[in-house]
Amino acid sequence: MINFLAIIVPVLIVILLARPTGLYVAKAFKYERTGLDKVFGPVERLIYKAGGIRQDNQNWKQYAGSLVLTNAVMIGLVYLIFRIQAYLPLNPSHVANMEPTLAFNTAISFMANTNLQHYSGESGLSYLSQMIAIVFMMFTAPATSLAIAIAFIRGLTGRPLGNFFVDLIRSITRILLPIAFVAAFVFIAVGVPQTLEPSVVAKTVEGAEQIIARGPVGSFLSIKELGNNGGGFFGVNSAHPFENPDNISNMLQMILMMLVTTALPFTYGKMAGNAKQGRILFVSMLMMFIVTLGISLTSEYAGNPVLNALGIDHHQGSMEGKEVRFGVAQSSLYSVVTTASETGAVNTMHDTLTPIGGLITIGNMMLNTVFGGIGAGFMNVLMYAIIGVFLSGLMVGRTPEFLGKKIEGKEMKLIAVTMLIQPLLILAPTAIALAVYPETISNPGFHGLTQALYEFTSSAANNGSGFEGLGDNTTFWNISTGIVMYLGRFFSMVTLLAVAGSLLAKKTVPETTGTFRTDTGLFGAVFLGSVIIVGALTFFPAVVLGPIAEYLTLKP
Amino acid sequence: MRMLATIIRTSLVLMLVCGLLYNLAVTGIAQAMMPHQASGSLIKGDDGEIIGSELIGQNFKDLNDFQGRVSSIDYNAEGSGTPNYAPSNEDMIKRTAEAVEQWKKDNPDVPVSELPIDLITNSGSGLDPNISPKAASTQIPRISKLTGIPAQELQALVEDNTKPRELGFLGEPVVNVLQLNLALHERIAK
Structure with missing residues (x-):
């Protein structure tokens, strides 16, 4: 029996948050003075000063040029960190330097807001790399695409495009950083670790030795979801009990993934002075989302016909590659949310999804318009x-x-x-x-x-x-x-x-x-x-x- | 040239703020306010030795114990992972069929139709600490026979260690295998 309430409630929360968040985003990027300047102005001025940022308007070539060049410099910095991480501090598990092609792939991956991972976090990255390379890019990558989306909307609605650096900084100070900071503590409260101590060695009930990897996961996790990044601290991402201990953390992750991307149609409606058009786009995308979710749930609950034929009790649906605490309902919902929002976090192994469940995840990415990444x-x-x-x-x-x-x-x-x-x-x-x-x-x-x-x-x-x-x-x-x-x-x-x-x-x-x-x-x-x-x-x-x-x- | 200087300076400032300060601030506050969770929800034995974590599953091979989910990595929490078998993968189908045969041998009193699918499938993380309540209670006849503890008592243990859905409706009810087995061992010791 599908637990409908557990599906409807998170979706409903996302829908209800979309408009207020969208209006907030519109306000955050207004160049005229707003009340937000009082709160964030002092910090931003400090960053502008330290970064040497002039706040003048740019044409499209200057804007795109600053964006591409900034991201290229960041890719270079992060590549360097991966290549020398063994010599840097905060590496209690003695992780080695990353191999060049893997470092190339990983640096681009995180700058491109993709977070494809050809390494496993436990053994591939030091704590320092997780923080100053990965988390750094998990802020700057979504801030980059949010900035350019706002500039794009400004252009469409007949306004000057603005300044890339100002938009980049504002995305971080006004949207990403405050929300990620608060959400991190909710995650930690339900059991996500946040420590710089090395892996712990436990003596199990059976008397064996169990090494348990941990790290500063909470602060990583909140920006991973909010910024539609999706790269896991651990190899199996949000299927790992430390990266998603229960259904409170699971629901919050889904809400964070959808928060900004579902808000943007309303931001657009506000900035274009045509709220109705923004709403039409939102509803169209929501319809695609609900259809794909329905198909995925049906397929995963039906399960794998070959296993079901063994005569076992299969009313839970397809459980290979899934975690018991999420079951089929929350796994299927998460897989649709993560591909619709182009986040890429997973709480179930997508390789093990039923063929049609897998088709939905790949289809969402091919269309790339069921909300899409930030x-x-x-x-x-x-x-x-x-x-x-x-x-x-x-x-x-x-x-x-x-x-x-x-x-x-x-x-x-x-x-x-x-x-x-x-x-x-x-x-x-x-x-x-x-x-x-x-x-x-x-x-x-x-x-x-x-x-x-x-x-x-x-x-x-x-x-x-x-x-x-x-x-x-x-x-x-x-x-x-x-x-x-x-x-x-x-x-x-x-x-x-x-x-x-x-x-x-x-x-x-x-x-x-x-x-x-x-x-x-x-x-x-x-x-x-x-x-x-x-x-x-x-x-x-x-x-x-x-x-x-x-x-x-x-x-x- | 001027722009390049701006870009490098801005990147370094953001690396400091988002990469270092943010992470360290959260770590500091979390360690002060929620040290148990922040350190990995560790379980300590009576002698203070670390037995494991509430959130990380362990291997239970002994038929006297409640058994958890299939883990291709043998619950080695230094890493995490699954074999990523497709639904059509012959190796997965073979592994599952063999698990069913093993079940018949170990649990002659419980028909296969009472074997829930979560007990014979690999979890997503390879570290799943939980099984469904049904997967726990279906093991009771076997454990009762091997340990001599009456079935009703074991059922009570399972119920004590069943965690309901979060907020009453989210996710699935679960039984933490490690905590259930710790309670079982305590009962046996008595």
């Missing part, structure tokens, strides 16, 4: 909204308009390239991996294809979860996914900001009765249609060969 996801959503407007314009033979600006050849070319890069980044390297490196794939048959497909989908969508049976710490996987993550992240940021810059330079056209309104249910339907048609046409063949074929072989 900032980057919403930019993608607005891109599809513009595609929807463009298609509608073609159908009635009018020049399409979005927020009073004509959408013309230049914008559509940029958007078309952005749209095409994603399948290219996923399908081409998947084909190479299957042809050249089949020995890295752990599960036989159709599922093996899904493993490779999942890895690149997760990299391109900057999600970071994996079908972890994959033997992915090899030069091929480290370099290939490193490049895919980098392009998946920064290519679309630059092209979409260019779209905003181009629209900003145009004159606003007055609205007439012939204008296709972008704040109606019809627009919501056009938006959903664009997402599903583009997504299905692109990925259907690959999905049929992977999870759907596996589903058919298991069917009794």
Whole structure:
């Protein structure tokens, strides 16, 4: 029997928090003086001064340039830390320096808000690296994409884009840092460790020796979820009892993953002065979310037909790779939340999901518009909204308009390239991996294809979860996914900001009765249609060969 | 050039604030206010020696004890992990079928239809400290026979160590295998 209340309550909390959070975010990025300046102003001024930040407006090229360059410098710094961590302090477990291709992959992974991990935290990183490399990027990566999403919205709504450094700092001081700080203590209260002491050695009831890894996990965990980062302190991520001890921590993690990304449609509505349009986008995404959740729950509860045929008591559903405290309901919900929000944290092993449950997680990442990651996801959503407007314009033979600006050849070319890069980044390297490196794939048959497909989908969508049976710490996987993550992240940021810059330079056209309104249910339907048609046409063949074929072989 | 200086300085400042100060502040406060949780919810024996953690499962091979979930890493908490078997993986199907045969041998009085799936599947972490209440009570006939403790008494032990759903509706009710076995050993010692 599905425990519906435990599903409905977290979803309801997310829905109720979305609007107030969205309005708060809009306020936090206002350049005019607000009440928030009193609270955060002094700290921010200190950081501006120490960083040498001038707070002048930038054009789209300066904004995108500062962003790409800042992130590149951070990747360099963190790469360096990984390579010399053995010589640095706070390394009680004597972790060795990271190998170059793995350090390359990991530094990009965390800067790209992906958090694909080809290492295991317990043995691969010192406490110092976890703090000044990983947690550092877990703040700056989402702050980067939140900043650019706000700049993108400013451009679309006819305002100057702002200053990248100011937006970066404000994302951290006004949104990420205060919320992460408070949430960390809730996690610690229910049992998440927060210590710099080394692993503890226990003498078990059976008299054996049990070494228990621990560390400063609480502060790591809160920003991991809030920033849609998703990289685990421990190898198995939030399935580890120390990284997710009970259902209080589990629910809070899901709420944090959804908090900012569900809020952005309302931020957009506020900044565009059209709350209704923001609401339409929110509801459209929520509908996709609920449909995918329903399918996932049904499949996981039905379980694995082959195991069920053994005659055991299988009313719990598919429990391989799941934790008893979460059961099927909270595991399935978490898997949908983490892929919808492009976080990539897992509380169940996605490799072990039933074929259709796995299909939902991969599908969410392919669409990348069911809310999506902090900032980057919403930019993608607005891109599809513009595609929807463009298609509608073609159908009635009018020049399409979005927020009073004509959408013309230049914008559509940029958007078309952005749209095409994603399948290219996923399908081409998947084909190479299957042809050249089949020995890295752990599960036989159709599922093996899904493993490779999942890895690149997760990299391109900057999600970071994996079908972890994959033997992915090899030069091929480290370099290939490193490049895919980098392009998946920064290519679309630059092209979409260019779209905003181009629209900003145009004159606003007055609205007439012939204008296709972008704040109606019809627009919501056009938006959903664009997402599903583009997504299905692109990925259907690959999905049929992977999870759907596996589903058919298991069917009794 | 000026911009590069800004970028490097800003990156270092953020590394200091978000990487170091934030983590150390949380660690300091947590250690002062919640030392038990912050150190890993450790369980100590009467002699003060650490037996384990409330949150981390342990191996129980002895048939006199309640057994926990399958762990491919043998509950070695220095790491964590599962074999990541796909539902169609032959090795997983074989392992599960063998577990069912083993169950029949160890528990001749309990039919396989009373064997809950969580007892014969690998947990996500390999460190799952819990089993479902059904998975605990289904082991009672075996343990009662081997230890001579009446079944009702064992059922009471299981119920004492069952943790209900959080806030009454979240997640699933669970039995902590380590704590249940500690209670069982205490009862045997009496």
